[in-house]
Amino acid sequence: METKRLIYLDNNATTPVDPRVVDAMLPYFYEKPGNAASRSHPFGWIAEEAVDYAREQVAALIDADPKEIIFTSGATESDNLGIKGVYEMYASKGNHIITTRTEHKAVLDTCQKIEKSGGQVTYLEVGPDGRINLDELKAAITDKTILVCIMWANNETGVIQPMKEIGAICAEKGVLFMSDATQAVGKIPVNPRETGVHIMAFTSHKMYGPKGVGALYVSRKNPRVKVTAQMDGGGHERGMRSGTLNVPGIVGFGKAAEIAKAEMLSDAARLSALRDKLENGLCRLEETYVNGNKEHRMPHVTNISFKHVEGEGLMMTFNQNIAVSSGSACTSASLEPSYVLVAMGLGDDLAHSSIRFSLGRFTTEEDVDFAIEAVSKGVNHMRDLSPIWEMYKEGIDLNSVVWSAH
């Protein structure tokens, strides 16, 4: 059987666009080409109507008011707009932001920019399971704190933070709570109002919608939150985000949200069973560890370290057939091990040995069976090649070896 299979287990990077979403988008390229801001003719009215409907679909997914949805170009822009927008809007109240070490770069780099412009940022540590310590959060809040920004679910491990508890703390202290919910929305039930989240970034292309469109949820009631626009122009999106709306993208985002609302729970149940099968299958290999909290975790993700095997090399054994991500090269050309895994206390050696598998709506059981076999074969191949695996097997304490770091 030399048929070449290509299996996609990198759904946390991006998801395929659901064909139903593509169908919904198509008319908005040629037949209905209007600018949603054109008020003077039917082309514009049709586009505006389509955007309004999509805004309702997206709002319904997170149980929000459509007026609380600001369309953006994606989660990175939403993170930037949320954090910088709050920092500028609430400058008179304080300049301190609290976040975590394991956020996405869109949050971490934005926070660094704020530090350079005179703001103060506290980066909370996470425990070995990837979750923050609530007492540390409480202790970090000062009278200068204007924002707590903590991701809903981690992109590398799928670990879900104690969102309701964090929301309660923020409410008690009167601090705004923002969340990068990019990996959670559309996959698990996410309700910012019930959770006490006031600002929330998410995107279409992680939930089977097109790339290039995302949203920022901004609470309008209890409290009414405002963010300072980061782009100047025509004053679209209630003045918070100027720029001609990406009508086909927004229509697709809306359709993706509608499908997610209807199918999320059945998808999640099916995928968690497949994920567990994959995880259990791979953990039959010796010296194999699952990273992160297994109870509070996204249903479709597993992050596994194969000790004494380097992740990028391992990936090369099967990447002609299976697409995954490695914790050792998550930022493409960078040779640093994953900062998320390092923040969880994994040694650099285990962090270099990790692979993230993220399943999706179109993953089949056959895919998982194939992956278990191919990855196991790859791990065994790499271990046959690995001098440290040989040393481990000979009973040498690898910590006693004097390595020539380079």
Added chain:
Amino acid sequence: MAYSEKVLDHFQHPKNVGTLDKSKKNVGTGLVGAPECGDVMRLQIEVDEVSGIITDAKFKTFGCGSAIASSSLATEWLKGKSIDEALTIDNMDIVEELALPPVKIHCSVLAEDAIKSAISDYRKKNGLEVEAPQLENQA
């Protein structure tokens, strides 16, 4: 990042994987790199004591595809060379042969270090280290 055909070939069909008996006097072992850095190479040579020619070379590497290809290539090049010839192998020769991209040049450096380290170990074991150049200097 796509790998070159040569890297892929060495990665899929690595040459000279294995272990030589390091207790033998004519075997030199070099172990370079560190697990925390994401690559460790162990390169071994077996030398004919009469002729000074490297008769066998083996490696094991923990690392990415380029690291494995670099060490596989190094063992191929070492066999049949004299110690002095082996010392002239430069990391840039490996870069060129395997068409390594800039981010993977460190893999070739590690392979050169592994060669030098294996030779140094062999020389130490056989009392050839340090004395030889000193004698030359005195002459």
